[in-house]
Amino acid sequence: xxxxxTLRSAFRGITANKLxxxxxxxxxxxxxxxxxxxxxxxxxxxxxxxNLITQLGTNTLTVRAGSGFGFGGGTTATDTSTKKxxxxxxxxxxxxxxxxxxxxxxxxxxxxxxxxxxxxxTSVSLVGTTPNYFTVTTAKIGTGESFTQADVxxxxxxxxxxxxLATELxxxxxxxxxxxxxxxxxxxxxxxLATQSSTGxxxxxxxxxxxxxxxxxxxxxxxxxxTMTVEATSSADVAAAQGEVEVVLNQLLxxxxxxxxxxxxxxxxxxxALLQTAASSAQSxxxxxxxxxxxxxxxxxxxxxxxxxxxxxxxxxEIGIRKALGATRPAILGQFLVEAATLTLLGGVLGVVxxxxxxxxxxxxxxxxxxxxxxxxxxxxxxxxxxxxxVYPAARAAAMRPxxxxxxx
Amino acid sequence: MSATTVVSTGSTGGSxxxxxxxxxxxxxxxxxxxxxxxxxIRQTYGTGEAAVEALRGIDLVVTRGDYLAIxxxxxxxxxxxxxLLGCLDIASEGQYLLGGVDVSSLDDRQLAxxxxxxxxxxxQSFNLIPRMTALANVELPLVYGGVKSxxxxxxxxxxxxxxxxADRVDxxxxxxxxxxxxxxxxxxxxxxxxTIVLADEPTGNLDSQSTDDVLGILDSLTKVGRTIVxxxxxxxxxxxxxxxxxxRDGHLVSDRRNRPLGATRGNGAAV
Ligand SMILES: Nc1ncnc2c1ncn2[C@@H]1O[C@H](COP(=O)(O)OP(=O)(O)OP(=O)(O)O)[C@@H](O)[C@H]1O
Ligand SMILES: [Mg+2]
Numbered sequence: 001x002x003x004x005x006t007l008r009s010a011f012r013g014i015t016a017n018k019l020x021x022x023x024x025x026x027x028x029x030x031x032x033x034x035x036x037x038x039x040x041x042x043x044x045x046x047x048x049x050x051n052l053i054t055q056l057g058t059n060t061l062t063v064r065a066g067s068g069f070g071f072g073g074g075t076t077a078t079d080t081s082t083k084k085x086x087x088x089x090x091x092x093x094x095x096x097x098x099x100x101x102x103x104x105x106x107x108x109x110x111x112x113x114x115x116x117x118x119x120x121x122t123s124v125s126l127v128g129t130t131p132n133y134f135t136v137t138t139a140k141i142g143t144g145e146s147f148t149q150a151d152v153x154x155x156x157x158x159x160x161x162x163x164x165l166a167t168e169l170x171x172x173x174x175x176x177x178x179x180x181x182x183x184x185x186x187x188x189x190x191x192x193l194a195t196q197s198s199t200g201x202x203x204x205x206x207x208x209x210x211x212x213x214x215x216x217x218x219x220x221x222x223x224x225x226x227t228m229t230v231e232a233t234s235s236a237d238v239a240a241a242q243g244e245v246e247v248v249l250n251q252l253l254x255x256x257x258x259x260x261x262x263x264x265x266x267x268x269x270x271x272x273a274l275l276q277t278a279a280s281s282a283q284s285x286x287x288x289x290x291x292x293x294x295x296x297x298x299x300x301x302x303x304x305x306x307x308x309x310x311x312x313x314x315x316x317x318e319i320g321i322r323k324a325l326g327a328t329r330p331a332i333l334g335q336f337l338v339e340a341a342t343l344t345l346l347g348g349v350l351g352v353v354x355x356x357x358x359x360x361x362x363x364x365x366x367x368x369x370x371x372x373x374x375x376x377x378x379x380x381x382x383x384x385x386x387x388x389x390x391v392y393p394a395a396r397a398a399a400m401r402p403x404x405x406x407x408x409x
Numbered sequence: 410m411s412a413t414t415v416v417s418t419g420s421t422g423g424s425x426x427x428x429x430x431x432x433x434x435x436x437x438x439x440x441x442x443x444x445x446x447x448x449x450i451r452q453t454y455g456t457g458e459a460a461v462e463a464l465r466g467i468d469l470v471v472t473r474g475d476y477l478a479i480x481x482x483x484x485x486x487x488x489x490x491x492x493l494l495g496c497l498d499i500a501s502e503g504q505y506l507l508g509g510v511d512v513s514s515l516d517d518r519q520l521a522x523x524x525x526x527x528x529x530x531x532x533q534s535f536n537l538i539p540r541m542t543a544l545a546n547v548e549l550p551l552v553y554g555g556v557k558s559x560x561x562x563x564x565x566x567x568x569x570x571x572x573x574x575a576d577r578v579d580x581x582x583x584x585x586x587x588x589x590x591x592x593x594x595x596x597x598x599x600x601x602x603x604t605i606v607l608a609d610e611p612t613g614n615l616d617s618q619s620t621d622d623v624l625g626i627l628d629s630l631t632k633v634g635r636t637i638v639x640x641x642x643x644x645x646x647x648x649x650x651x652x653x654x655x656x657r658d659g660h661l662v663s664d665r666r667n668r669p670l671g672a673t674r675g676n677g678a679a680v
């Protein structure tokens with residue numbers, strides 16, 4: 001039997017039962033589309049996270065008070081042997097003349113409410129820091145200007161506010177030069193931050209940034225500061241900078257890392273660590289979506305399998321007739337192989353088209369990015385399932401004596 | 410290729426006048442002009458207690474151009490024998506030579522070729538492939554025989570014309586009457602010009618008019634020298650044959666000739 005004949009009889013088989021064929025097509029299509037699209041969503045969100053993190057810059061270190069993540073309170077009360085991370089410590093670190101450190105940006109943070117003549121109180125986080133905050137971190141001045149070192153020295157009542165907060169407090173005009181009330185104290189708005197993409201739970205566009213001296217005097221007191229951002233001379237020097245910073249801080253805070261009874265008064269994290277954490281969480285998200293996708297592919301595959309099995313059982317008699325008329329086993333296998341492959345391939349290609357089309361749209365705030373390998377993977381798996389379960393039972397029927405196949409059903 | 414060794418049980422149940430060579434232990438010569446030679450054929454279905462012996466030692470020789478009817482009660486093993494003759498099944502025991510070739514020595518591909526080119530099989534239940542037109546059904550053996558498309562169509566139309574269905578070629582089996590379906594099936598059996606036409610109760614599902622049509626076609630085939638084996642319950646059908654054998658409980662119990670080999674019914678003239 002020639003190739004053309006095989007194709008022709010396969011085509012006849014496909015068109016002979018349109019419902020069965022379209023169900024197979026649909027099963028494969030949905031499975032393939034789901035796999036590609038879900039993986040694309042996972043990939044898209046992990047790319048989004050990576051983009052956010054690279055925006056933070058990779059040449060900075062974050063020094064936090066306390067021995068773990070996020071403990072702003074510093075050392076525990078019972079710990080008397082070490083000192084706290086204070087503004088004085090930060091200043092002395094900055095003045096230590098470390099070779100791989102460009103800048104030290106101390107920060108204190110607190111939550112409070114702000115209001116304007118035009119708007120009611122809203123709660124925000126207030127950051128007290130120094131002017132280099134705007135050069136070292138991702139917070140950049142959009143309009144207006146930064147407060148100055150002199151403002152820090154004077155503990156001036158000036159603030160820079162986030163863009164969202166600015167429109168909230170002053171819906172009609174520019175917030176620049178206006179006065180806002182921070183927990184009852186009037187401050188002048190000297191600058192507005194450029195809009196940032198939001199990184200986490202707190203909205204980076206709703207913050208208030210003021211000179212650290214003023215924030216300490218009015219709100220947090222002169223105790224421990226919450227964090228310091230240390231800028232290394234380049235991203236290659238981050239590790240060296242971390243070493244230098246740790247040596248100086250241990251000395252200043254009288255902390256001996258080899259003393260196992262002492263609790264570390266600070267922790268240093270670099271952006272690489274943060275990046276890795278975020279990347280791995282994005283990775284597990286993608287894996288999760290991939291698992292869901294695999295399940296849908298499996299379910300689609302079972303559907304196809306089911307249709308194929310029913311088909312072959314139905315058609316065992318047909319196989320018997322064909323054998324009685326002189327069909328060889330390869331001729332029958334060829335027909336069923338081409339039939340199954342055509343159906344599943346067609347369904348798979350339709351699935352790819354649907355997935356690529358669907359990936360054009362934002363899904364739940366994430367722009368899906370199609371993973372290159374997911375297309376051949378999904379297509380390959382579904383075609384393999386379809387072909388196997390289309391051909392395997394046909395192969396068994398074709399191996400029978402004609403009379404056995406004819407007698408079945 | 411010709412078989413020289415014969416495994417024969419020699420347990421023929423009845424008289425078999427033309428069973429040339431008989432059941433001797435000595436190597437048998439291939440009977441001249443024999444198309445079908447069965448020696449000690451046994452067929453057992455199932456194993457152990459459930460085993461059914463459908464054929465219990467059949468010796469039979471069918472000469473080229475003969476018209477043989479197989480008769481016998483239901484369950485006597487007629488279809489079992491026919492399926493063996495058509496290479497649709499393989500005997501549990503014994504030897505079957507088709508055109509002098511031992512069928513058991515053939516592989517799957519060679520068997521397919523034998524079914525395709527030497528045998529035309531007509532089933533009681535037609536066994537047309539649904540959803541394929543009469544023409545496509547008749548073309549099917551030619552497809553497997555590797556005949557080119559145009560030639561295939563010509564031969565299939567010729568065969569359909571022979572069975573009087575030239576005006577029904579594009580109908581699907583569902584749209585044909587039982588008699589018409591059986592005629593399509595006969596056209597399909599004839600289209601490859603096989604040496605042997607085997608028909609298992611071809612008229613079993615047909616009314617008398619369709620029966621006459623089908624028998625008429627079979628009669629005309631003997632005139633062109635085809636070997637025909639037909640199973641039937643009906644004596645009227647058996648009367649068309651040149652030779653009638655009877656089977657009972659898997660044994661060949663009678664073998665009688667209606668008219669000499671080569672003579673056709675009615676005029677008795679040799680071809
Ligand atoms: N596949 C099978 N498995 C088991 N037993 C079988 C099988 N096919 C046939 N038989 C048995 O073999 C015996 C002969 O069956 P066969 O079909 O040859 O009879 P038959 O002479 O054609 O009868 P009928 O005239 O009713 O068609 C029967 O007893 C039947 O039950
Ligand atoms: Mg029967």
